[in-house]
Amino acid sequence: MSYNKTASITAETINPRVKTFNYEPCGEIAKHAERLEEELKKNPGSRPFQEIIYCNLGNPQALGQLPITFFREVLSLCDNPTLLERDEASMLFSPCAIKRARKIIEAMPGRDSGPYTPSQGIKSLRESVADGIAGRDGYPSRPEDIFLTDGASSAINLTLQMLIRSDEDGILCPLPEYPLYSASIILHGGTMIPYNLSEDGDWGLEIFEVKRCLEEARISGLTVRAMVVINPGNPTGQVLSITNQEEIVEFCRKEGLVILADEVYQDNIYVENKKFNSFKKVARSLGYNANDISIVSYHSVSMGYSGECGRRGGYMEICGFGEDVIGAICKVASVTLCPNIGGQILTSLVMDRPKIGDDCFERFLAEKDNIQSSLVKRAKTLEEAFNSLEGVTCNKIEGAIYLFPRIHLPAAAIKAAKTEGISPDIFYACRLLDDAGIAVVPGSGFHQISGRNMVAGTWHIRCTILPGEDKINEMIPRLKAFHEAFMNEFRDRS
Numbered sequence: 001m002s003y004n005k006t007a008s009i010t011a012e013t014i015n016p017r018v019k020t021f022n023y024e025p026c027g028e029i030a031k032h033a034e035r036l037e038e039e040l041k042k043n044p045g046s047r048p049f050q051e052i053i054y055c056n057l058g059n060p061q062a063l064g065q066l067p068i069t070f071f072r073e074v075l076s077l078c079d080n081p082t083l084l085e086r087d088e089a090s091m092l093f094s095p096c097a098i099k100r101a102r103k104i105i106e107a108m109p110g111r112d113s114g115p116y117t118p119s120q121g122i123k124s125l126r127e128s129v130a131d132g133i134a135g136r137d138g139y140p141s142r143p144e145d146i147f148l149t150d151g152a153s154s155a156i157n158l159t160l161q162m163l164i165r166s167d168e169d170g171i172l173c174p175l176p177e178y179p180l181y182s183a184s185i186i187l188h189g190g191t192m193i194p195y196n197l198s199e200d201g202d203w204g205l206e207i208f209e210v211k212r213c214l215e216e217a218r219i220s221g222l223t224v225r226a227m228v229v230i231n232p233g234n235p236t237g238q239v240l241s242i243t244n245q246e247e248i249v250e251f252c253r254k255e256g257l258v259i260l261a262d263e264v265y266q267d268n269i270y271v272e273n274k275k276f277n278s279f280k281k282v283a284r285s286l287g288y289n290a291n292d293i294s295i296v297s298y299h300s301v302s303m304g305y306s307g308e309c310g311r312r313g314g315y316m317e318i319c320g321f322g323e324d325v326i327g328a329i330c331k332v333a334s335v336t337l338c339p340n341i342g343g344q345i346l347t348s349l350v351m352d353r354p355k356i357g358d359d360c361f362e363r364f365l366a367e368k369d370n371i372q373s374s375l376v377k378r379a380k381t382l383e384e385a386f387n388s389l390e391g392v393t394c395n396k397i398e399g400a401i402y403l404f405p406r407i408h409l410p411a412a413a414i415k416a417a418k419t420e421g422i423s424p425d426i427f428y429a430c431r432l433l434d435d436a437g438i439a440v441v442p443g444s445g446f447h448q449i450s451g452r453n454m455v456a457g458t459w460h461i462r463c464t465i466l467p468g469e470d471k472i473n474e475m476i477p478r479l480k481a482f483h484e485a486f487m488n489e490f491r492d493r494s
Contacts, residue, residue, distance in 0.1 A: 017186050029429055030056055033439040049437035053475045055463045056439040058234075058401050060307030064468040065371060068306060070097055070364050071349050077101035078345055079113050096360035104345055113341045119334040121148025121315075122341075125348040129315050132351025137281035144326070147316050147333060148344045151309075152264050152300040154336075155316035157184050159260060159296050162329055163225045164190035170222040172213060172257070174205065176404065176446035176460070178234045193217045193224060194447065199406065199458070202395050203236035205229070207247045214255060226258035227251075229279065232265040232399025235446050235462040239274040239398040245282045249293065253283075258294040264314070265400040267304030270376045274398050280319055294320030301346045303401065305371045313343025313350075375401070378465040378472050385476045386463075389483045403463045404443065413490035425459040428486070432461075436482035438475060 033052050040047060054063060061067060073093045076083070078101050083089050089098060107124035109115040120126065126143035133141035149155040163169065164185065170193040173181045177194070185192045195213040197203045210227070217224050229248060231240045240248075252259050261279040269276055280295050300314035318326065354364040379397045386394040386405040394405035409424050417427035425442040432438050443460025467475065 017189070027441075027445065029426075029433060029439055029441060032430070033433055036433065036437070047437065048435070049478065052433075052437050052439055053467055053471055053478075054439050055467060055475070056441045058303060058464055058466065059309050060303070060401075060466050061309065063464075063466040064471070065307045065466065066367070067308065068364065068367050070094065070354055070360050071306065071308070071346060073097035074101045074104070074349060075342060075345060078104055078108070079342070081105050081111065094360040094363075096354060096358045100349070104348070108341065113345075117338045117341055117344065119336075119338050120330055121146070121339055121344050125344050126315075128348040128352040130317075132353075133278075133280075133317060137278055137284070139281060139284040141317060145318050147318065147329070148339050148347055149314045149316060150312040150339045150343055151302060152262070152298040152314040152316070153180055154312075154339070155296075155298050155314055156180060156260070156262070157188075158329065158332060159316065160184045160188050160190065161332060162325070163258065164188040167191050168221065168223055170217050170224045171260075172210065172217075172224060172227040174228065174230060174233075176235050176443065177228075178230060178262070179445060179447070181228055182447065191217075191222055193222065197233070197236060197238075199395065202398075203233055203238040203404070205240065205244055205248065207244075207251055210248075210251065224255070224257060226260050228260045228262065230262040231279075232268060232276070234262075234265065234400050235402045235404045235441075235443075237395070237397035237400050237402055237404060239269060239271070239276070241274070242277055242282065245277060245279060246286060249279065249283045249286060249288065253288060253293045258296060258320075259283075261295060261297045263297055264300040264303050266299065267306075267372075268375065268401055269399045270379050271396070271398045276399075280317065283319075290320040292320075299347075299351075301343065301350050304350075305368045306346070306350050307371075308346055311343050311346050312340055313346040315347050315351075374469060375465060378467075378469060379403075381469075381472055381476070382463065382465055385479060389480065390487050392483070397465070401464050401466055403465065404446075404460050405463070407459050407461060409459055410487065410490040410492055412492065413486070416490065423459075425461060428459070429461055431486060432479075432482055435485070436478040438479060438482075 033054065037052050040051065074097050077093060077097065084098065084102065105111050107122055109117055123143060126146040126148060129146050130141040130143045147155060167189055170191045171185050172193045172195055175194045175196050182192050193213055195210045198206050214224055232238065259279050263278055266276040278297055280297055283293050283295060297317045298314065301311055302309040354361045382403055383394055383397055386392050386403060391408035392405050394403055397403050407425065407428055409428065413427065414424045417424040420427060423444045425444050429440050429442045432440060441462040443462065446462065
């Protein structure tokens with residue numbers, strides 16, 4: 001008997017959509033940083049630095065951010081309910097955490113954290129999330145409209161899966177973008193319609209630019225289904241003004257577009273003249289209800305003061321969809337059975353946090369304020385450091401956890417990058433990693449320019465503010481020394 005020795009699947013025979021997209025935050029720079037880290041372990045002193053400083057990924061606790069005690073106590077008790085029956089429980093856990101854990105355990109299937117839950121999430125936890133949204137916005141929220149998910153990413157994927165029918169369906173997305181959107185749109189077979197944020201306008205959104213992109217897409221035969229708005233911005237760090245948000249709501253209502261509101265950085269605001277307002281709140285304040293406009297809002301436990309990325313907890317709130325559509329979303333969600341229960345619990349805790357009068361409130365507030373005040377310091381320190389470099393301009397970081405400085409590279413550096421067959425921002429980022437041990441993400445990974453702005457040839461890097469204050473103080477001299485040497489190496493000497 002003969003056998004077919006050809007591989008059943010090869011790089012040439014996989015889904016072509018997988019080969020089309022890139023996800024640069026976990027791309028070649030990140031992989032090379034890991035290789036260098038292994039090299040340093042095996043051969044200390046082999047590089048002009050002792051360790052890699054990771055500024056490429058929003059991964060707070062991997063970079064030293066401490067977890068919130070109340071959250072971890074509740075999680076521990078929910079995973080180990082028998083601890084509640086031990087005498088030492090009252091010495092190890094706060095009364096506040098014990099009370100919350102008992103309430104959650106009562107609602108869990110089988111009173112344990114191991115079983116499957118309803119696909120939409122445990123109802124009482126969705127009620128906590130809905131109550132938290134109502135308290136934040138001042139407008140009602142229904143648990144029936146809440147889907148607990150494995151982080152915001154899975155919620156975004158689920159929404160796009162429901163919206164995209166073919167490559168004739170388009171989704172408006174900001175540039176620079178978070179590449180989850182372009183990747184998901186490609187994988188689901190849709191078309192991304194980019195609109196440019198204004199770097200000269202502090203990465204603000206100009207509604208005439210969005211209108212231009214919408215009109216061009218429709219002329220080309222696309223059906224535009226939705227508009228993605230990331231607020232606070234990733235990778236750009238801006239916080240939209242209330243006026244800007246009102247313009248977006250009016251625009252999407254008029255054009256019949258779903259607003260996909262990525263609001264995962266809502267607890268990361270660093271300027272006194274801006275505050276977070278959800279798009280649902282803005283729409284309701286304009287007098288529009290669920291019959292007037294459709295909004296899907298996303299939040300996550302990964303960012304902000306919680307920083308629990310690996311727990312994969314998040315939610316989406318769906319407003320303005322019919323019950324038949326909600327039913328269809330439930331059907332698709334059921335394919336993966338349920339979101340993980342630890343993430344569900346954490347999401348409920350983030351949205352229903354300790355309050356004044358709770359015995360754990362003062363400790364919770366102190367931990368939260370310490371994290372947030374340190375992030376403010378780090379944001380300012382790094383922003384000033386980038387702006388002190390020759391040929392670098394960096395807009396003020398108003399929110400989120402990233403800076404997106406523009407690097408004005410010498411012609412010789414651009415030529416050297418071309419010789420190596422890579423874009424200039426990747427060339428710069430690779431050299432920064434090899435020479436200084438600092439891992440950042442090249443701006444081209446966020447599709448930083450589009451359409452009429454393509455000729456501008458702007459180059460950026462994304463740098464997170466998450467390394468601890470001591471690491472940032474260590475990083476800045478490395479950054480400055482590298483950049484000075486790089487600019488001198490490629491300086492125009494004519």
